Amino acid sequence: MRCAAIQMRSGIDVAANITAMDKLVRDAAADGAQYIQTPEMTGLLQKDRKALMAAIKPDQDDFVLGTAASLAKELNIWLHIGSTPILLEDGKVANRAALFSPQGIRAATYDKIHMFDVDLDNGESWRESAVYEPGEATQIVQAGEMILGLAICYDVRFPNIFRDQALAGANVLTTPAAFTRQTGEAHWHVLQRARAIENGAYVIAAAQGGTHEDTRETYGHSIIVDPWGAVLAEKTDDKPGYIIADIDISKSVEARKKIPNLKNARPYRVETQHTE
Template identity: 65%
Template sequence: MRELVVAAVQMRSGVTPEANIEAMAGLVRDAAARGARYVQTPEMTGAVQKNRDGLRSILKTEADDPVLKEASSLAAELGIYLHVGSTAIDVGGDMTANRGVVFGPDGGALAHYDKIHMFDVDLDNGESWRESSVYQPGEVARTVDLDVARLGMGICYDVRFPHLFRDLALAGADILTAPAAFTRQTGEAHWHVLQRARAIENGAFVISAAQGGVHEDGRETYGHSLIVDPWGRVIAEADHDEPGVIVATLQLDEVAAARSKIPNLKNAREYRVETGTEATRGERVA
């Protein structure tokens, strides 16, 4: 039986990368000490900073980014897969990538993924977000092979786009991921149901490490990091918004079992959408 012990690290990142790196390292070490072979950190691990100039002042390229350097060292030291859910990376010009990176047990980067879907919304509590004014959207969906499983990479708002996770599952992903910095308002309304829905639809495990609490820049995030099994059951949750670690053992054969019971990935058919009534689509009826 294929088995993988995994962990999701919940953080409350501030605006200073050095402090966030220290917090990340302590939580990752805790996860590894609890037996985790794969550890995931949340979106914007390196800094939660809504001020554009403040963010630009701390940006580094991927090769020079201190968060990714520390993550590489931790992965090698602890002999784990370490998935930095995302951090802001300088990609030249005035734009930034919201980039997730998975490191292998030797410390080498196995894959990176740039968030595809930008959180451009106006919430009814007065919050307004325009990620596209700061971040360059990714154009490539990504899977990465661990030693016993294939992982599909997503970030936060991506979880609202089921076709992305379906495509990752069709590409063989056993585990889907959506590390996040969900706002409290949207998290309270939709966080759990979205994670469970993506698991059920695809017969896959879902792991989503989250930011939580009131951040240094004034943002408030929901927390509640989750690990969900392929039947949609929550098997581990941080039921709060405080920093911490959740751990679960994934029985990976459950993926095939769920997909054999409900083979919707195989049963999907191509179709077209037509608008109007039957009368307006063909010859006019007298």
């Protein structure tokens, strides 16, 4: 399958973000993409909690998801919204991904499990758990020839999710993101390549990039990695656009035969030695 990762610079206007998404998805589809992934927070990047809550809607009324369903059907593609904020009944927010089939039917929904609660250098601090309700289940789903494992951004730092997905059959892992510039410069490439190598699977990571209207800075560098860890395509900057690569699932089979670590894993225990 020909796969594309859309890079965006989403802002505080949902309608403007949808317009940007629509154009880039259409461009990638015209370039032959059969599966297209958008980044984390496609529909809105808004740090101000009050403004965020005023702009978002419940799942069934969300404009991003509604547009995605229509686009998938019109363009006859698999369209993966990397995530968008969704209003929940309890007043919290879900960081929610959704995959739509070429029939415009939602094939899977995934809520980000791991909350980005960190204090970085230069005073940068994030507390996603103050606003977002974490998901409780990982998801895998078949999309054409691919078996996708769904994850979002910070999840990439928790390798057990991807190992569990691979053991359950996933051969393409997805990590749409809004990585901070600081963490992206340090860790983006090595994390994406490591998840691919560890699991003998492709990794597709659509990213946010640049300085956003709410003042945050994201790293960009959307990337597609093959099961041997080679970078097939990369957006080598933080500007909006897309990358595209052909996915051959047999390469996952070959990589897992060469390095059968999924089969070779053994149970073990951790022992702590105490000295006086």
